[in-house]
Structures are given as structure tokens and as C-alpha cells.
Amino acid sequence: MPQTSENNMILSLNNITKTFPGVVALDDVQFELRKGEVHTLIGENGAGKSTLIKIISGAHQATSGEIIFDNEKILIKDPHHAKRLGIYTIYQEVMYIPDLSIAENMFLGSEILKNGLISHRNQIKETRKLFEKFGYSIDPEKMAKDLNVAELRMISIIKALNNDVKVLILDEPTASLTDREKDLLFKNIRLLKEKGTGIIYISHRLEELKEIGDRTTVFRNGQYIDTLELENVKGIDDLVPLMIGHEVKDKFPKIKAQIGEPLLRVKGLTRKGFFKNVSLECHAGEVLGIFGLVGCGFEDVPRSVFGAEDYETGTVEVNSGLSFKTVKKQSPKSALDKKISYIPRDRKHEGLIMNLSIKENIVMSCYHRFVTAIGLIRRKAVREIANQYRDIMRIKAPNMSTKVENLSGGNQQKVILARSLCHGGKIFLFNEPTAGIDVGSKVEIYQAMNQLTAEGSGVVMVSYELPEIMGMSDRIIIMYNGQIVKEFNIEDASEDEILKYAFGHGNDENIAA
Numbered sequence: 001m002p003q004t005s006e007n008n009m010i011l012s013l014n015n016i017t018k019t020f021p022g023v024v025a026l027d028d029v030q031f032e033l034r035k036g037e038v039h040t041l042i043g044e045n046g047a048g049k050s051t052l053i054k055i056i057s058g059a060h061q062a063t064s065g066e067i068i069f070d071n072e073k074i075l076i077k078d079p080h081h082a083k084r085l086g087i088y089t090i091y092q093e094v095m096y097i098p099d100l101s102i103a104e105n106m107f108l109g110s111e112i113l114k115n116g117l118i119s120h121r122n123q124i125k126e127t128r129k130l131f132e133k134f135g136y137s138i139d140p141e142k143m144a145k146d147l148n149v150a151e152l153r154m155i156s157i158i159k160a161l162n163n164d165v166k167v168l169i170l171d172e173p174t175a176s177l178t179d180r181e182k183d184l185l186f187k188n189i190r191l192l193k194e195k196g197t198g199i200i201y202i203s204h205r206l207e208e209l210k211e212i213g214d215r216t217t218v219f220r221n222g223q224y225i226d227t228l229e230l231e232n233v234k235g236i237d238d239l240v241p242l243m244i245g246h247e248v249k250d251k252f253p254k255i256k257a258q259i260g261e262p263l264l265r266v267k268g269l270t271r272k273g274f275f276k277n278v279s280l281e282c283h284a285g286e287v288l289g290i291f292g293l294v295g296c297g298f299e300d301v302p303r304s305v306f307g308a309e310d311y312e313t314g315t316v317e318v319n320s321g322l323s324f325k326t327v328k329k330q331s332p333k334s335a336l337d338k339k340i341s342y343i344p345r346d347r348k349h350e351g352l353i354m355n356l357s358i359k360e361n362i363v364m365s366c367y368h369r370f371v372t373a374i375g376l377i378r379r380k381a382v383r384e385i386a387n388q389y390r391d392i393m394r395i396k397a398p399n400m401s402t403k404v405e406n407l408s409g410g411n412q413q414k415v416i417l418a419r420s421l422c423h424g425g426k427i428f429l430f431n432e433p434t435a436g437i438d439v440g441s442k443v444e445i446y447q448a449m450n451q452l453t454a455e456g457s458g459v460v461m462v463s464y465e466l467p468e469i470m471g472m473s474d475r476i477i478i479m480y481n482g483q484i485v486k487e488f489n490i491e492d493a494s495e496d497e498i499l500k501y502a503f504g505h506g507n508d509e510n511i512a513a
Contacts, residue, residue, distance in 0.1 A: 008034050008035050008036075009032060009033070009034055009035070009068075009071075010033055010034065010035045010069070010070060010166060010167060010198040011031075011032070011033040011056070011067070011068070011069055011070075011167055011198060012030075012031070012032050012033075012067070012068040013029070013030060013031045013032075013052070013055070013056070013062075013065065013066075013067055013068075014030055014065055014066050014067075014068070015028050015029075015030065015064065015065040015066065016028070016029050016030070016031075016052070016055065016062045016064070016065035016066075016067075017029075017062065017063050017064045017065055018051050018055060018060060018062050018063050019063045020406065021398075022398035022399065022402075023398045024222055025048055025051040025222055026048045026051050026052060026055075026062075026222050027222045027223050028065075028223075028224075029048065029052065029065075029219065029222070029223060029224040030224050031052060031217055031224070032227075033167065033198040033199075033200060034198060034214075035196040035197070035198055036193045036194070036195075036196045036197065036198070037193065037198060037199070037214040037215065038189060038193065038199045038201050038212050038213045038214050039198070039199065039200055039201065039213070039214065039215050039216070039217065040200075040201045040202070040203065040209045040212075040213040040215070040216040040217070040230070041053075041200055041201070041202045041216070041217055041219070042202070042203070042204075042206070042209070042216055042217070042218055042219070042239060042243055043218055043219035043220055043225075043243050043438065044220065044243055044244055044408075044410070044438040044439070044440045044441065046221070046222075046396055046407075046408035046410065046411060047219040047220050047221060047222065047243070047408075047438075048219045048221075048222040048223070049202055049219055050171075050408065051222075052219070053089060053169050053171065053200065053202070055067075055076070056076065056082070056087060056089075056167070056169060056200070057076070057079055057082050057087060057089040057169060058076040058077060058078045058079045058080070058081050058082035058087075059078075059079055061075070061076075061077075069085060069087075069167075070085075070166070083163070085166070085167075086163075086164055086165055086166030086167060087166065087167040087169070088160040088163060088165050088167070088168055088169070089160075089168075089169040089171070090153075090156055090157050090160055090168075090169065090170050090171060090173060091171050092171040092172040092175065092409070092436050093346070093348050093349075094149070094152040094153055094156050095156070096144045096152055096155075096156070097144060098143070098144050098145035099143070099144075099145060100143070100144055101124075101140065101141050101142065101143055101144065102127060102138065102139070102140045102141070102142050102143075102144060102147070102155060103120070103123040103124045103126075103127040103140040103141065104120070104123065105144050105155070105159075106123070106127045106130070106140070106155065106158075106159050107123045107126075107127075111123070112126065123140075124140045124141055127140035128140050130158060130162055131158065134158050134161065134184070134188060135184055135187070136154055136158060136184060138151060138154075138155070148176070148294060148295060148299070149175075149176040149294075149299075149345070149346075150176045150177050150178065150181055150294045150295075153173065153175070153176065153177065154177070154181055154184075154185070157170070157173060157185060157188075161188060161192070165192065165197050166197060166198065167197070167198045167199075167200070168192060168197055168198075168199045168200070169199075169200045169202075170189075170199065170200070170201050170202065171202045172202060172203055172204065172435075172436045173185060173201070173203070174203065174205060174208060175205075175435050175436055176294060176432070176435070176464060177294070178293060178294045178295075181294075186211070186212055189201075189212060201213060204436065204437060204438050204439065204442075206239060206240070206439075209230060209233075209239075210230050210231075210233065213230045214229070214230060214231075215227055215228065215229055215230060216228050216230055216233070216239065218239065218242045218243055220242070220243060220244070220245060225242050225243075226242060240439055243438065243439065243440070244438075244439065244440045250443075251439070251442070251443065251467075251471065252446060252467070252468070252470075252471025252472055253443060253446055253447060253450065254287075254446070254450070254471060254472050255450040255453075255454065256474070257285035257286070257450075257453040257454050257456075258285050259283050259284070259285045259286050259474065260283055260284030260285050260456060261283060261284055261319065262281045262282070262283050262284075262319060263282055263283060263284050263318065263319050263426060263427050263457075263458040264280075264281065264282040264305075264316075264317075264318060264319075264340070264427045264458055264460070265280075265281050265315075265316075265317040265318075265319075265324055266278060266279055266280045266281070266301075266305060266314065266315070266316055266317075267279050267314055267315045267317070268313060268314040268315070269301070269304060269305070269311055269313070269314030269315075269316070270311060270312050270313045270314055271300060271304055271309065271310070271311040271312060272312055274297045274300045274304075274482060275297035275298070275300060275301055275304075275479070275482040275483070276482050276483050277314075277483060277484075278301055278314070278479075278483070278484055279314075279484070280460075280477060280484070282427060282458040282459070282460050283458055284456045284457070284458055285453045285454070285456055285457075285458070286453065286458055286459070286474045286475065287449060287453060287459040287461055287472055287473050287474050288458070288459065288460045288461070288473065288474070288475050288476075288477065289461050289462075289463065289469040289472065289473030289475065289476045289477070290460065290461070290462045290463075290476075290477045290478075290479060291463065291464075291466060291469045291476060291477070291478050291479070291498060291502060292464075292478060292479035292480060292502055293464075293480075293502050293503070294464065296479045296480055296481065296482065296502070297479060297481075297482035297483075298462050298479040299345070299431060299432075299462060301462070301479075302342060302429035302430075302431050302460060302462055303342070303344075303431070305327075305335070305340070305429060305460075306332055306335045306340060306342035306429055307327065307328065307329065307330050307331045307332040307333075307334060307335045308332060308342065308350070309330070310329060310330045311329065316335075318338040318339065318340065318426075318427065320338070325338060327340065336365060336423060339424060339425050339426035339427060340425065340426075340427045340429065341420035341423060341425030341427070341428050341429065342429045342431070343413070343416050343417060343420060343428065343429065343430045343431065343433060344416075344431050345431045345432040345435050347409065347412045347413060347416060348405075348412075351412070351413075351416045352404050352412060352415060352416060353404075354403065354404055354405035355403055355405060356403065356404065357400060357401045357402060357403055357404070358386070358390065358395060358397055358400050358401075358402055358403075358404055358407070358415055359382065359383065359386040359400040359401065361404050361415050361416075361419060362385075362386045362389055362390070362415060362418045362419045362422055363382050363385060363386055363419070363422060364419065365419055365422070365423045366422055366423050366424070367382075370382050370385075383400070385422060386400055386418075386422075387400065389418035389419075389421055389422050390418060392418065392421065393414040393415075393417055393418045393421075393444075393448065394414065394444060395407075395411050395414045395415060395418065396408075396411055397411065408441075409436045409437055410437045410438055410440075410441030410444075411441075413433070413434075413437060413441070413445065414441070414444070414445075417445070417448055425457070426456075426457050426458070427457065427458045427459075427460070428449075428452060428457060428458070428459045428460070429460045429462075430449075430459060430460065430461045430462065430463075431462050432462060432463055432464065432465075433445055433449075433461060433463070434463075434465070434468065446471075446472055449461075449472060461473065466495060466498065466499070469498075470490070470493065470495065470498075473490055474489070474490055475487060475488065475489055475490065476488045476490065476493050476498065478498055478501040478502050478506075479502075480501060480502060480503070480504045480506075481504065485501050485504075485506060486498075486501040486506055
């Protein structure tokens with residue numbers, strides 16, 4: 001355990017307040033980081049964690065308060081200044097250039113030159129050496145757009161670690177990582193600790209805190225609540241009341257609805273290199289869970305069903321009441337018209353227009369309902385319907401004109417779901433619905449699923465979180481190597497059986513050799 005002497009303190013934030021128009025994001029908070037410790041930072045979405053790390057990383061400046069770094073009072077002017085000081089931040093949403101290779105992304109802004117020109121050969125060579133150093137294996141020449149979320153995250157982490165890091169900030173670093181990748185990350189975190197690096201670790205996966213953390217600081221509603229030595233915390237569930245102000249009695253408040261007729265029918269869907277011969281049905285009143293390991297191809301299934309990605313063969317059909325109608329390939333408009341809604345994992349790039357308001361994001365897919373015969377928008381009606389769905393989803397914001405880029409991840413997810421409800425969806429495709437969302441907001445998303453199924457909608461939920469799949473599904477489909485290999489009714493499912501098929505060890509005849 002790191003010593004508590006003042007000389008061992010790498011970073012102190014004292015009496016930090018940060019205000020935005022109409023909202024106090026941080027209210028007189030404090031935070032300390034020792035050299036050679038992992039200090040976890042927890043709280044609900046909107047608690048102030050993101051604002052705090054943006055102040056430390058130079059993306060925001062505090063309205064008041066002081067920052068002490070390496071025993072000196074400083075003002076961190078911007079992210080470039082932070083990096084010069086040795087402060088590096090890995091945000092939850094990975095930043096990359098999709099049409100560049102891994103090696104080009106690794107050296108973006110610090111390119112290796114030869115005779116005044118970028119040396120791609122040397123960049124590939126150095127990237128390969130770097131991956132070997134950190135024990136990670138991937139082709140440096142592979143295009144970034146062809147990588148999955150876990151690979152992008154690992155590359156961004158390694159890129160940061162290849163510097164003289166004094167303070168490393170990790171925001172939800174293990175989201176979507178396999179156990180092997182998580183173990184590799186934790187191994188490198190422990191090596192950094194031995195070198196005296198201070199690490200701020202943000203995660204909604206509370207079970208990870210005691211595994212990797214030394215201390216934890218709890219924020220709630222922009223205020224500092226407490227700092228605890230994790231070795232003295234009996235159980236992670238003891239932290240939840242501190243985070244949300246009350247106990248969560250049921251993490252997965254599943255309410256079983258009456259299962260009705262099929263609403264969605266997918267037949268023989270194949271996208272080369274991603275998934276093969278996927279066939280499934282989702283019924284009214286049902287949550288159909290799809291589970292697999294990173295790289296199994298299941299993330300791409302709902303994207304293709306919705307039309308966001310193309311596929312070579314197969315059909316997607318929706319029950320229109322009298323018959324099943326085909327959804328056009330690569331046409332989200334066709335899917336929306338047939339009442340399919342897609343709630344993506346990547347909220348910022350695929351789900352929202354970040355510089356628009358909450359109101360505009362909620363109603364954007366159904367503005368046509370509020371246009372008069374002469375082409376004018378009925379603004380009062382727009383405001384009323386947006387407010388209605390804000391209340392249904394319990395979106396927390398100063399007002400409906402607030403830009404969604406200023407919301408927490410949980411509230412951004414609620415905006416996407418509010419838009420889907422506003423559009424009148426009947427089939428909801430959730431792609432990792434609670435990724436990067438706090439305990440309280442997770443429960444609200446689950447309750448929204450209950451409401452949807454109670455009203456006769458069908459929900460398809462893709463998730464890497466097995467407890468979530470077990471807790472909220474009526475049926476579970478397991479994918480391995482791009483194919484569906486097993487299906488369970490929830491009454492017949494067990495974690496051991498599900499994992500057996502997810503790892504390719506089941507005896508089902510459909511599993512590819």
C-alpha cells in the first residue's frame with residue numbers, strides 16, 4: 001500500500017467547483033492521488049466523474065479551487081499541456097481515424113520521418129515492437145475501421161503507455177474486453193504502479209474495484225461523498241448506497257410479460273467475415289438475449305438487421321399484422337418505417353447528434369408528424385412530445401435545450417431510447433444497452449425494457465455481460481465463431497452451460513469445427 005506522506009502525493013484537487021450554464025457539475029469537491037496507487041472513482045452517471053477527469057486532463061478548467069501536481073500549484077491549460085506534464089487520459093469513447101492503419105493511428109501527431117517523409121515501414125516496425133513489449137498481438141497494418149471495440153481500446157491504452165506517464169486516467173477501460181485482454185491490462189497497470197505512476201480508474205463494474213484498486217472515492221450529484229480504503233470494504237454492494245443514496249434491492253428487475261406472436265423474423269443472414277446463417281425470431285412481450293465472446297460476430301447482427309451494415313444473403317421480415325413484410329437491405333429508413341428501432345453501443349457516433357439539444361435528438365426521426373400543410377413546424381407540439389418522453393425516461397438535464405454532449409452516458413442512452421419511443425418502435429434492438437452506465441441508470445434501462453414488453457413490444461438485447469443476459473432475457477441465443485450454436489429458454493439456462501457454448505466447447509452439432 002502506498003505511503004500517505006505529502007511527498008508521496010502526485011496530485012491533489014482542493015475545493016474544486018465547476019459550473020456550466022444552468023448547472024453545477026462539481027460542488028466544492030476534493031480528490032487526492034498518491035504515487036504508485038490505483039485510485040478508483042465511482043458514482044452514478046452525472047455524479048461529476050467525467051467533469052473531474054476533464055479538469056485533470058485539461059479539457060475543462062475549474063471555476064474555482066486549486067490543483068497541486070507534483071507539489072506545485074498549477075493550472076492545466078489544455079490536453080497538450082497535461083501530456084507535457086505526464087498526465088494521459090484514455091476516455092471511454094475511443095478516438096481514432098477509421099481509414100488509417102493501426103500503425104498510422106499509433107503515430108498520429110508524432111509520425112516517424114525519413115528524409116522529410118513519413119516512413120510507414122518504420123512506423124509498422126515500431127508498432128510491432130511496442131505490441132510485443134506489452135504482450136499484445138495484432139497486425140499493425142490492419143485498418144482501424146476493421147477493428148472491434150476491444151481491439152481499439154487496447155491499442156489506445158498501449159499508445160498512452162508508450163510515454164513517460166506520471167498520472168494515467170482510465171475511463172471504463174475493460175468495457176468489451178475479453179478476460180485475457182483484461183488480465184493483460186491489469187498486468188501493465190501493476191507494472192506502472194511499481195514505477196510510481198498514479199492511476200485514476202473509473203468503472204461501473206464494481207467487482208473490478210477490489211481486484212485492481214487501492215482506494216475509492218465516491219461522488220454523488222456533483223459532490224464529494226467519501227474516500228475509502230478498498231481493503232476495508234467488506235463487499236462491493238456496500239458502495240452502492242453511497243453512490244445513489246439508497247439501496248438497490250434488485251439489480252435485474254425483470255418482469256415477465258405475456259409472450260405473443262412473432263414480430264421479427266431473421267432467416268439465413270450472412271455477412272462474410274462477421275456472421276453466417278443467422279436465423280432467429282423475436283416475439284411480442286419477449287426479451288431475446290444474444291450472448292457471445294468478443295469477436296464472435298454478434299455485435300454486427302443487430303446493425304445488419306437494422307440496415308446500418310450490408311449483408312450478402314438472408315432476409316429480415318417484420319410482422320405487419322396481416323403478413324410479414326421484408327425490410328430492405330442497408331436501409332435504416334425501411335427498418336424505421338416497419339417500426340424497428342436500434343439502440344447502439346456507440347452513442348456518440350451512431351446514436352446521437354452531439355451538438356444538438358435533447359429535444360432535437362428525441363424528435364428528429366418523427367419531425368414529419370409536426371409539420372403543417374404549409375411546411376411550418378408546430379413547435380409547441382414538438383416541445384410537448386419531447387417533454388413527455390423526457391419524463392418517461394427520467395432524463396436529468398437543466399432543460400430540453402441542453403446539448404446532449406453535455407449529458408452523462410446514462411442520460412445520453414435515455415435520449416436514444418426516448419427517440420425510439422417517440423418514433424413508435426415495436427421491435428427494439430439493444431446493442432450493449434448498459435455499457436458505461438452506472439447501477440442506478442442500468443435499473444432504469446431495465447425497467448424501460450419491462451415497460452416495452454408489457455406493452456407488447458419485442459426486445460433483442462446483445463450483451464457481453466452474462467449476468468445482464470441471465471437477469472433480463474426470456475430466451476438466450478449463444479453465438480460462437482459467427483454462428484448461432486445454442487438456444488436456451490431462461491428456465492433451462494445456467495452460466496456454466498452458456499459459457500461452455502460461448503467458448504466453443506458445447507456438443508451441439510451446429511458448432512463449426
